[in-house]
Amino acid sequence: xxxxxxxxxxAERPExxxxxxxxxLQEGDVPDPKHGQLLVRVKYLSVDPYMRGRMRDAxxxxxxxxxxxxxxxxxxxxxxxxxxxQYESGDLVTGNGTWADxxxxxxxDVAPVDSEIADLPAYLGTLGMPGRTAYFxxxxxxxxxxxxxxxxxxxxxxxxxxxxQVAKLNGCRVVGFAGSxxxxxxxxxxxxxxxxxxxxxxxxxxxxxxxAAPEGVDVYFDNVGGPITDAVFTKLNLDARVAVxxxxxxxxxxxxxxxxxxxxxxxxxxxxxxxxxxxxxxxxFGEASEQLGKWVSTGELKHRETVVEGLENAPDAFLGxxxxxxxxxxxxxxxx
Amino acid sequence: xxxxxxxxxxAERPExxxxxxxxxLQEGDVPDPKHGQLLVRVKYLSVDPYMRGRMRDAxxxxxxxxxxxxxxxxxxxxxxxxxxxQYESGDLVTGNGTWADxxxxxxxDVAPVDSEIADLPAYLGTLGMPGRTAYFxxxxxxxxxxxxxxxxxxxxxxxxxxxxQVAKLNGCRVVGFAGSxxxxxxxxxxxxxxxxxxxxxxxxxxxxxxxAAPEGVDVYFDNVGGPITDAVFTKLNLDARVAVxxxxxxxxxxxxxxxxxxxxxxxxxxxxxxxxxxxxxxxxFGEASEQLGKWVSTGELKHRETVVEGLENAPDAFLGxxxxxxxxxxxxxxxx
Numbered sequence: 001x002x003x004x005x006x007x008x009x010x011a012e013r014p015e016x017x018x019x020x021x022x023x024x025l026q027e028g029d030v031p032d033p034k035h036g037q038l039l040v041r042v043k044y045l046s047v048d049p050y051m052r053g054r055m056r057d058a059x060x061x062x063x064x065x066x067x068x069x070x071x072x073x074x075x076x077x078x079x080x081x082x083x084x085x086q087y088e089s090g091d092l093v094t095g096n097g098t099w100a101d102x103x104x105x106x107x108x109d110v111a112p113v114d115s116e117i118a119d120l121p122a123y124l125g126t127l128g129m130p131g132r133t134a135y136f137x138x139x140x141x142x143x144x145x146x147x148x149x150x151x152x153x154x155x156x157x158x159x160x161x162x163x164x165q166v167a168k169l170n171g172c173r174v175v176g177f178a179g180s181x182x183x184x185x186x187x188x189x190x191x192x193x194x195x196x197x198x199x200x201x202x203x204x205x206x207x208x209x210x211x212a213a214p215e216g217v218d219v220y221f222d223n224v225g226g227p228i229t230d231a232v233f234t235k236l237n238l239d240a241r242v243a244v245x246x247x248x249x250x251x252x253x254x255x256x257x258x259x260x261x262x263x264x265x266x267x268x269x270x271x272x273x274x275x276x277x278x279x280x281x282x283x284x285f286g287e288a289s290e291q292l293g294k295w296v297s298t299g300e301l302k303h304r305e306t307v308v309e310g311l312e313n314a315p316d317a318f319l320g321x322x323x324x325x326x327x328x329x330x331x332x333x334x335x336x
Numbered sequence: 337x338x339x340x341x342x343x344x345x346x347a348e349r350p351e352x353x354x355x356x357x358x359x360x361l362q363e364g365d366v367p368d369p370k371h372g373q374l375l376v377r378v379k380y381l382s383v384d385p386y387m388r389g390r391m392r393d394a395x396x397x398x399x400x401x402x403x404x405x406x407x408x409x410x411x412x413x414x415x416x417x418x419x420x421x422q423y424e425s426g427d428l429v430t431g432n433g434t435w436a437d438x439x440x441x442x443x444x445d446v447a448p449v450d451s452e453i454a455d456l457p458a459y460l461g462t463l464g465m466p467g468r469t470a471y472f473x474x475x476x477x478x479x480x481x482x483x484x485x486x487x488x489x490x491x492x493x494x495x496x497x498x499x500x501q502v503a504k505l506n507g508c509r510v511v512g513f514a515g516s517x518x519x520x521x522x523x524x525x526x527x528x529x530x531x532x533x534x535x536x537x538x539x540x541x542x543x544x545x546x547x548a549a550p551e552g553v554d555v556y557f558d559n560v561g562g563p564i565t566d567a568v569f570t571k572l573n574l575d576a577r578v579a580v581x582x583x584x585x586x587x588x589x590x591x592x593x594x595x596x597x598x599x600x601x602x603x604x605x606x607x608x609x610x611x612x613x614x615x616x617x618x619x620x621f622g623e624a625s626e627q628l629g630k631w632v633s634t635g636e637l638k639h640r641e642t643v644v645e646g647l648e649n650a651p652d653a654f655l656g657x658x659x660x661x662x663x664x665x666x667x668x669x670x671x672x
Contacts, residue, residue, distance in 0.1 A: 061604045225599055247600040257597045263561055264583040264593070266611030268397045273609040275602030 005030045006311055008099035010065045014055055017252045017322065022055065023071070023315040030102050032081075038110065039081040040093060040103050045311070045332040046074035046124040047318035048158075052251040061277050071099040071314075074128060076113055076120045077334075087112075094123045099314050101334060117293050118303065125158045125329025126303035127292055133245060133278040134162035134221075135288040139170075140281070141243035141274050142219040146171030149213045151232055154223030156183035158329035159245060161191060162292075163221045165301050168192050172219070175212045177205075177228050179324040186327060191302055205231035216240075225249040226259070233265050242273040252322060304328030341366045342647055344435035346401045350391055353588045353658065358391065359407070359651040366438050368417075374446065375417040376429060376439050378670040381647070382410035382460040383654040384494075388587040397613050407435040407650075410464060412449055412456045413670075423448075430459045435650050437670060453629050454639065461494045461665025462639035463628055469581060469614040470498035470557075471624040475506075476617070477579035477610050478555040482507030485549045487568055490559030492519035494665035495581060497527060498628075499557045501637050504528050508555070511548045513541075513564050515660040522663060527638055541567035552576075561585040562595070569601050578609040588658060640664030 004027050011024035033039045051073065054065045065071070075097035079087050084107030087093060095110035097103035113123050125131060137159075144150050150167040154160040155176025164174045164187065176187045176196045184196035195212035202208050205228055209217070216237040222229050226249030236242070250257045266273065281288070295301035306326040308317035314332045321330055340363050347360035369375045387409065390401045401407070411433035415423050420443030423429060431446035433439030449459050461467060473495075480486050486503040490496040491512025500510045500523065512523045512532045520532035531548035538544050541564055545553070552573040558565050562585030572578070586593045602609065617624070631637035642662040644653035650668045657666055 222599065225597065229599065244599050244602045247597075247603070250597065250600050257600070258594055259597045261561065261583075261586065261593045261595045262598065263558065263565065263580045263609070264586050266580045266609065267583070267613065268611070270611045270613055270616060272611075273599070273602065275604070275606045275608075277603065277606055280606060 003030065004028065005100055005102045007101075008071045008311070008314055010055070010067055010069045010071055012067060013057060016254050018052065018055060018319060020315050020319070025312065031104050033083045033104055035083050036107055037083050038079050038087055038093065038105050038107050040075065040077040040095075040097060040105055040110075041080050042075045042077040042097060042101060042103050042311075042334040043336070044076045044121050044124055045097075045099055045314060045334055046128065047314065047321060047330055047332060048073065048130070049246055049248045049251060049321050051318065052322075061279070072096060073099060074124050075103055076123050077103065082107070092120065094128065099311070101311060111289075114293075118296050121305040121307060121329065121331045121333075122296065122303045124331050125305055126162050126296060126301065127289065129278060130158035130329060131162045131292050132281065132285055132288040133276070134159045135166060135292060136278065136281040136284070137243045137245050137276045138163050138166050138219070138221055141276050142167075142221055142241050144170050144172045144219050147173070148218035149173045149175065149215055149237075150219040150221065151175045151177070151209070151213060151217050152221040152223070153177045153225075153228045153232070154246065154248065155187055155193070155196060156327050157223060158326075160221070160223050161187070161304070161328055162301070164193050165191055165295075167219070169295065169300060173213070173215075175209070177224070183327055186304070199228055206234055209235050219243075221245060223248060225257075230260050233260075233262050236265065236269045236271045238269050240269050240271040242271060244273060244275045248322065306330050308332050310334075339366065340364065341436055341438045343437075344407045344647070344650055346391070346403055346405045346407055348403060349393060352590050354388065354391060354655060356651050356655070361648065367440050369419045369440055371419050372443055373419050374415050374423055374429065374441050374443050376411065376413035376431075376433060376441055376446075377416050378411045378413040378433060378437060378439050378647075379672070380412045380457050380460055380643075381433075381435055381650060381668040381670055382464065383650065383657060383666050383668060384409065384466070385582055385584045385587060385657050387654065388658075397615070408432060409435060410460050411439055412459050413439065418443070428456065430464065435647070437647060447625075450629075454632050457641040457643065457665065457667045457669075458632065458639045460667050461641055462498050462632060462637065463625065464665075465614060466494035466665060467498045467628050468617065468621055468624040469612070470495045471502060471628060472614065472617040472620070473579045473581050473612045474499050474502050474555070474557055477612050478503075478557055478577050480506050480508045480555050483509070484554035485509045485511065485551055485573075486555040486557065487511045487513070487545070487549060487553050488557040488559070489513045489561075489564045489568070490582065490584065491523055491529065491532060492663050493559060494662075496557070496559050497523070497640070497664055498637070500529050501527055501631075503555070505631065505636060509549070509551075511545070513560070519663055522640070535564055542570055545571050555579075557581060559584060561593075566596050569596075569598050572601065572605045572607045574605050576605050576607040578607060579612050580609060581612045584658065642666050644668050646670075
């Protein structure tokens with residue numbers, strides 16, 4: 001066990017595609033928990049596309065990081081020292097921590113982790129924030145009905161892989177867009193998607209959808225934006241619902257991106273398009289966690305994580321999100 | 337009274353901006369009503385932007401016109417001959433007729449007109465399809481709450497002028513976009529809009545909105561699209577609702593129009609954008625007509641029509657919609 005603490009700091013705001021210049025690793029003392037706090041040895045750290053937004057000096061849904069701030073993110077770890085009655089040393093917990101070997105968390109803000117339901121990294125993906133995002137975004141915004149066609153972009157990612165499986169559990173035909181044959185094979189062979197389109201193997205997404213979604217699109221869960229989304233919008237059925245969860249294709253844009261105007265496409269199908277943030281469902285997280293945990297326990301909901309080893313590689317793991325390096329949830333393994 | 341019947345036919349599909357080449361006037365016999373039908377002498381004819389869509393050879397919400405078809409539209413007229421128990425000669429009715437001196441309508445598909453509530457042309461505007469579109473679109477899709485800011489484009493048109501007034505009646509702050517000082521004066525001085533922006537007098541719609549909607553936009557009722565809509569989307573408040581009723585700026589486009597991508601703008605405010613067609617509310621038309629009629633009777637809801645005289649000028653009246661010639665509802669007066 002280390003007796004010093006390494007932490008990643010935000011060194012420089014990126015312009016366009018970020019690189020490792022934005023990150024700086026510093027070493028210091030292991031911090032002491034105050035009353036009500038826990039000292040947690042981080043086992044796994046979550047890196048997520050939304051963090052790109054925090055690198056911008058612009059007000060948005062997530063507080064922007066200031067240069068010099070320690071980087072924060074979801075973690076799973078073991079309580080090393082507890083100043084709370086709620087947890088004791090050795091407990092496994094998940095919460096919002098730091099990109100570090102050790103992290104201080106308020107006991108009120110963490111949740112216990114049950115390693116019998118799933119391995120620890122799953123608590124940062126399917127059983128964590130991405131899984132809950134998929135659950136509420138699909139069911140509350142998408143409102144899928146049995147027999148409908150659900151299309152999801154970023155389908156092999158942490159959110160998309162749960163969206164597609166939950167849609168299947170709801171009796172839908174499910175089509176996913178992903179960026180490699182390995183990913184599309186995973187979707188159709190392991191996760192039960194009815195069809196998957198490797199968007200790097202074709203330019204004609206509309207033709208691919210004509211094959212994969214012959215009856216049009218009733219629900220579109222969008223994690224990506226860009227040309228995939230442009231094609232899906234031409235296939236919206238009457239009363240279609242679109243959940244706008246992420247737009248990773250545009251996160252590194254420095255100018256407002258331009259594309260086909262979509263509002264004229266909404267009138268004939270009376271389609272509904274709605275932005276989605278998981279924080280709005282905070283009071284119902286328990287419901288999602290219970291249902292997702294049950295499905296994982298029975299094997300009806302599969303999960304997968306791409307693990308990068310070592311805190312020193314956390315920036316690379318984050319940057320890899322934008323080139324689609326991950327299958328399932330991207331996590332960083334910090335310690336055994 | 338004429339003893340022949342003039343009718344406008346669809347002569348040629350336009351490309352881009354339509355002109356009078358698309359229209360051909362033919363003269364023939366006055367038709368005979370069959371059982372259940374009425375022969376109606378047309379007094380006023382409605383020309384509406386959605387008719388541009390019917391000129392395209394593409395499936396959409398309104399059946400496309402074929403070259404050689406007689407042109408159809410909303411009318412108000414007087415029953416000349418009735419083959420139905422429901423109406424008799426001399427009754428005033430409104431329904432879906434033809435661009436003609438005389439029109440045959442099914443008695444089941446017309447509604448009586450009460451000229452004591454309002455002059456006849458109002459039954460094609462505020463008390464007709466545009467008024468009902470405004471009513472349901474604003475209240476059901478926009479869901480305005482007292483104190484919220486409602487922005488409407490095409491605010492001095494048949495739909496927009498009702499949207500703004502109904503929003504005022506619901507306790508909202510109302511901002512309208514329109515294309516002349518005469519129009520914006522009408523909105524603020526006669527209709528009670530809190531602010532109106534002449535979009536032909538400025539290029540910086542965003543700055544104009546900063547002044548006119550300092551607390552942002554909670555509801556946007558869009559009749560227009562294009563750069564006005566682009567600006568409004570940058571001002572959407574948390575949980576904003578956008579009703580996409582029309583996109584007249586794009587109706588003459590031959591290519592898919594391009595503009596700033598809007599989906600990334602929906603995530604932070606969790607905004608909802610929904611296409612709107614009045615036909616979906618057909619079972620509730622009575623409710624809207626009753627409420628709109630009451631407001632018109634009490635003077636709480638004002639209406640205005642721009643009247644072009646003479647059936648021979650109907651195409652010009654239609655074409656004028658795309659240059660914003662009308663204040664309030666554009667109608668054509670066919671007979672006294």
